[in-house]
Amino acid sequence: MSHTILRIDASARDAASVSRQLTDRITAKLGGDxxxxxxxxxxxxxxxxxxxxxxxxxxxxxxxxxxxxxDASNAVVAELQKADTIVIGMPIYNFGVPAALKAWADLAARVGVTFQYSADGPKGLLDGKRAIIAVASGGTESGSEIDWATPWLKFFLGFLGITDVQVITADQLNMEAESKIEAAYDEIEALAA
Incomplete structure (x- = not known):
């Protein structure tokens, strides 16, 4: 049975985007559709x-x-439902997620479709999926008190039922880009397919 990967790139940059370089490598490492x-x-x-x-x-x-x-929301939801693994390339812009990624999330969160409310509170309906977040930042240290992007995205995915989430980070690139990118590449090489 074929493995389906949903790759989401949120960087406004193209070839120079580190998060896109990471998602390129992750999808190549995992293989699949x-x-x-x-x-x-x-x-x-x-x-x-x-x-x-x-x-x-x-x-x-x-x-x-x-x-x-x-239609736009239905397309986003259908991609999430079809995917076994979601790979998200997320640059940190001004301590948060790019506006386009937040807009995508707003289309993905559908009561009764991707999550539901019950007497015990909200429950995600997209369980059984894996997510890998490829984080890139110029100055923000991933996981620090000024990184509001990574915890938000992990929480959001969990809200939809996606709790198997791994974060691969190339952060503070304005300070030590080469070593941070190499460390992220090493993490990708260690990924289980």
């Missing part, structure tokens, strides 16, 4: 009032216009 979502090439839609209305309308009661407004 790759679905690639490039958030810089095709920026995700922002949530609108119409989308929110459609989210909370039962599918059988939605109008054609409501169905159409959910």
């Amino acid at each position: 790759v679905i690639h979502r490039d958030l810089a090439e095709t920026p995700p839609s922002f949530v609108t009032e119409e989308m929110i209305g459609a989210y909370f309308t039962p599918p059988a009661d939605r109008s054609a216009a409501q169905d159409a407004t959910l």
Whole structure:
């Protein structure tokens, strides 16, 4: 059975992007069928009032216009549901995630589809999947008190039920780029396929 990887690149940079270099290596190491979502090439839609209305309308009661407004979210959700492993290239911009990655997350979080509420609180519906986050930053130390991006993304994935999350980091690149990138490459080589 084929292994499906959803690769999400959030960097606004192209060839010079360290997070993209890491996701290149991770997907090559893991092998399998790759679905690639490039958030810089095709920026995700922002949530609108119409989308929110459609989210909370039962599918059988939605109008054609409501169905159409959910197309972008449905595509994001379908990719997540199909994937066995999610590989996210995440640069840290101003201590947080790029706006495009937050917009993608807003399309992915769908009550009754990717998570649900119960008497015990929210429960993710995408369990059984693995995620690998490739973090790159110029000055922010990953996992430090000024890194709001990495903990947020790990929490968000867990909220959707994806709790098997590994972080590969090339941080503080403005200070010691070569050694940090080499250390990240070593972590990728050690990944289990």
